[in-house]
Amino acid sequence: MPEQPDPPAPVRDLRSALDRLARHPGQLHTTDHPIDPYGELAGVYKRIGAGGTVERPTGIGPAMLFENVKGYPGARILVGLLASRERVGILLESEPARLTQRMAEAVRNPLEPVIVTAENAPCQQIVHRADDEDFDIRTLLPAPTNTDKDAGPYFCEALVLGTDPETGHTDVTIHRLCVQGKDEISIFFAPGRHIDAFRQKAEAKGESLPVSINIGLDPAVYIGAEFEAPTTPLGFDELTIGGALRGEGVELVDCVTVKQKSIARAEIVIEGEILPDVRVKEDKNTGTGHAMPEFPGCDGPANPSLPLIKVKGVTTRKDPIVQTLVGPGEEHVSLAGIPTEAAILKACEDAxxxxxxxxxxxxxxxxxxxxxxxxxxxxxxxxxxxxxxxxxxxxxxxxxxxxxxxxxxxxxxxxxxxxxxxxxxxxxxxxxxxxxxxxxxxxxxxxxxxxxxxxxxxxxxxxxxxxxxxxxxxREKFTRAHFRDVDPTPWYPDYKA
The missing domain is CATH 3.40.1670.10 (UbiD C-terminal domain-like)
Structure with missing residues (x-):
């Protein structure tokens, strides 16, 4: 009998996800051609694989890993990991048309995170402290811009983890994060976001809210985090959905510089505190009047007054990968849309x-x-x-x-x-x-x-x-014309159902 290929290794983090994609032709493209993270990277991927509501011409293409980022030796940037439903299906081991049902089942069967020690947390292989004299997040990590009108560089696919200061409940959400200084990042909250509710509780007491910003993750963690109330009400930890999708709890570790947890198998973790009663103009460094391209396809207006995160430290793996997306692209559709589908299907099935x-x-x-x-x-x-x-x-x-x-x-x-x-x-x-x-x-x-x-x-x-x-x-008057069900492969061998 012919030798059978080795079964794919389980996906537990971003690197194993990339290994999985490498087994599927046309799903991952790696390049060492120099790329500028400011506008050029998004301009390239806009044509190759952004899709979604992005300005035309665009398309649905492979994820791209840029291994030669101008001004950032050793850093890599990944874009488009989830920018096709087919690719999400590969990474979550599901037929693309059944992803909705798979996600709904995960909501019904949540699996709690587990705590690991620092020795078992790859995200803490390298530690940078903000009180070091030469610390500057702007030169440490390549936060891309999507367009020349962006308010500044953004961490576009970063999962913020925060905890309710009264109940101890944890929540994770992707937010708009603009780098404002060497140790400062603004954060935008749409109305009703749970971490903003935590921030308001802390601020009412005159206290900071410790958070971790987790970048470069198992795609199950990212997608699981995108459910919203009432499917996942205040107090529901969306990390349990990512755990359910993988059949094992998401691993967490204590942060190094703040009293918070981070995702142990992340590529990069930014540790910090949302300061009480401090606000910053989103485009204070550029004055463009714009934030970044948002999911409807337009440039979002710069917010005149946003909460500020004071960065306390950054931990990374060796040779870390910054994961990003093109704002209005198909990756946002996967991240936001598949959980939306599951929430609607679950509610209708219950009713x-x-x-x-x-x-x-x-x-x-x-x-x-x-x-x-x-x-x-x-x-x-x-x-x-x-x-x-x-x-x-x-x-x-x-x-x-x-x-x-x-x-x-x-x-x-x-x-x-x-x-x-x-x-x-x-x-x-x-x-x-x-x-x-x-x-x-x-x-x-x-x-x-x-x-x-x-x-x-x-x-x-x-x-x-x-x-x-x-x-x-x-119904009988609207019946569609029926054709013979004929297998066309004898005439067209390249046919794929």
Missing amino acids: FPGFVKQVYAHSAGGGKFLSIIQVGKRDAFEDGRARQAAILALGIYAELKHVVLVDEDVDPFDSDDVLWAMTNRFQADKDLVILPKIAGHVLDPSQTPEYNPEIPAKGVTAKMVYDATVPFAL
């Missing part, structure tokens, strides 16, 4: 089992604003059930703006098929449901009183349900 078949958080909405929900009607009553599922989705995920309902014969992942249903199974005066003046997302540029005077405040919006399902009583 009416078996009715919702699939959920897709479409790339056009950055993984947040647009969901395609596939339903299976069994009787005329469920014409109303379909719209109930859409309303439930809008309630479960507050940032969701538009829902398109489709039948089981429509592929929710195929935009042409969805548009076909929207064209052939929809009448605007009958099938469009509009819900005005509902809380949405502050980063949507249309959700402002300037755009619509009827909107009372930024981040309030009109939401829409686009019911492109067939009325049950008319």
